[in-house]
Amino acid sequence: MTLFSAAILLFLVMDPLGNIPLFMTALKKVDADRQRVVVIRELLIALAVLVAFLFLGQYVLKILQLSETALTTAGGIILLIIAIRMIFPARDRGATTDDLGEPFIVPLAIPAVSGPSAMATAMLLMSREPARWPEWLLAVFIAWTVTALILFFAGYFARFLGEKGLIAIERLMGMLLVAVAVQMLLTGIAEFVGTSLQKMPS
Numbered sequence: 001m002t003l004f005s006a007a008i009l010l011f012l013v014m015d016p017l018g019n020i021p022l023f024m025t026a027l028k029k030v031d032a033d034r035q036r037v038v039v040i041r042e043l044l045i046a047l048a049v050l051v052a053f054l055f056l057g058q059y060v061l062k063i064l065q066l067s068e069t070a071l072t073t074a075g076g077i078i079l080l081i082i083a084i085r086m087i088f089p090a091r092d093r094g095a096t097t098d099d100l101g102e103p104f105i106v107p108l109a110i111p112a113v114s115g116p117s118a119m120a121t122a123m124l125l126m127s128r129e130p131a132r133w134p135e136w137l138l139a140v141f142i143a144w145t146v147t148a149l150i151l152f153f154a155g156y157f158a159r160f161l162g163e164k165g166l167i168a169i170e171r172l173m174g175m176l177l178v179a180v181a182v183q184m185l186l187t188g189i190a191e192f193v194g195t196s197l198q199k200m201p202s
Contacts, residue, residue: 003135003142006125010050010143012177013079013117016150017161018086018170022112023154026103036152038102043148045105046113050122050140057123058130068127069195073188075120079181082117086174089167113147 001009027035061071125136150157158166 001125003139006136006139007142009180010118010121010139011146012173012180013082013115013121014113014143014147015082015086015170015173016113016147017157017166017173018089019112019151020154020158020166023108023151024158026108030102034102039108039152039154042103042105042108043113043144043151045109047140047144049110049114050118050144051137053119054122054126054136054140055133057119058127061123061127068124069188069191071120071124071127072184072191075117075124076181076184076186076188078117078120079177079184082115083174083177083181086177087171089170113144113151 023039027038030038061068122136122140125139126133129136161169
């Protein structure tokens with residue numbers, strides 16, 4: 001995987017356009033002057049979580065004795081679920097944030113920006129080719145920066161694209177993510193089958 005493709009994949013799983021309604025709903029009870037501070041804080045927390053999973057995830061895998069094949073397959077399943085939710089979004093998305101007051105970590109930093117799919121993707125990148133950690137770190141920063149800009153100006157994007165425009169773009173991103181998820185699943189299955197055949201007595 002190249003730096004560009006890794007950044008695109010991380011951007012897709014962060015789903016900033018799909019998270020615009022959630023951010024706007026979660027922040028509607030926060031003072032206008034305070035909203036930007038909250039958004040910046042939550043985005044920085046999400047970045048810290050992703051970087052932590054990027055560098056510490058491989059050690060977690062070793063402790064749990066999980067193979068790269070298992071992570072690839074699990075990552076594909078998670079991405080597929082996320083992609084299906086992007087294509088067929090729930091009507092009441094973000095409704096549970098109405099009475100939270102000022103959000104802190106949940107639900108904006110986690111799981112909106114740094115969700116299970118983003119964490120699994122970061123872990124997968126590092127576990128497969130740890131020597132390329134500068135590229136993966138840069139990919140995280142690129143994807144996070146674009147995501148942060150979109151969510152920081154969420155109100156402008158919502159007015160410019162409209163509800164139907166946001167849904168259309170999110171569904172297009174979901175379709176792309178479905179293809180990535182299926183490829184990861186096929187790769188994981190192929191690796192498992194290949195490993196099993198090698199272990200069989202000749």
